Amino acid sequence: MKKGVSFLVTVALMALASSLASASDPSPLQDTCVAIDEPKDAVFVNGKFCKDPKLTMAEDFFSSGLDKPGNTSNQVRSNVTTVNVDKIKGLNTLGISMVRIDYEPYGQNPPHTHPRATEILTVLEGTLYVGFVTSNTENRLISKVLNKGDVFVFPIGLIHFQFNIGKTNAVAIAALSSQNPGVITIANAVFGSDPPINPDVLTRAFQLDKSVVKYLQSRF
Structure with missing residues (x-):
């Protein structure tokens, strides 16, 4: 009898631990989401409202234009073309988006952070010097020079950058682990x-x- 009780207690504790381990708040999909008491005054539900699934069509999951270079005539000499939930409505709740980044020679995507996403970047053309800085306990710079076909990851929330150190234009594609990474x-x-x-x-x-x-x- 004691063994049976002990077994049941063990199973119950394991189930509780599993439940606690898997429980978490939903990821934020915008900078702020202030709670209100009146639902009629709501604008977002931590992101977007959902379309009736019966009305879903192919265009909800489609976008074009990433083959076209962005306009880099600006102070940093780069351009980010974003494909997120505002461009492809079908991305809602799927937790992913992507960007195309164009760089003039010595152009840069200056130090920035994505508060809601990890980024994985692939160089399509050119040579980029990239890196990120770890949090305040060390502030260590993790950096590398990337060439065509190379891939680099920028962890969620950390300050990172890309700099075209070549004499020709550079192009990269990056995927981000949020429909709206910020x-x-x-x-x-x-x-x-x-x-x-x-x-x-x-x-x-x-x-x-x-x-x-x-x-x-x-x-x-």
Whole structure:
């Protein structure tokens, strides 16, 4: 009898542990999702509302145009063409999206982070210097030079970048583990926020003269 009770207790504890291990909050699909008491006032349900499955068609899962280079006439000399849930409605709830990135010679995808996705990048043309920085316990730079056909992974939430170190244009395709991964370009967010962050905060944080901080804020 004791063995039977012991066995049942063991099974129950294993089931509880399994339940706790698999339980988690749903992944955030937007920057904020403030709770409201009145459903009639809701706009999103942590992402998108769903179409009636009976009305689903092939066009819900289709997009075109990734064969066309993006416009790189900008300060960073690169362009990101995004294919996420806003482009392909059928991506809703599937947890994946992708981008095409075009780089002029010495163009870059500047330091940024995706708060909701890991990224896996494949170089189609050119040579890229890429890397990411680990969290504050070490702030270690993990970097590598990639050539055509090479693949590199940027872990979720970590600051990363790509820089075309070649003398010709470069092209990469990246997949991301969210239908809406989000992107925070560090310089834009810190020096270009609206309204601006108090310069005193940035002066101390970056150990810069206030005039330099104000200049950077004017640039973004």
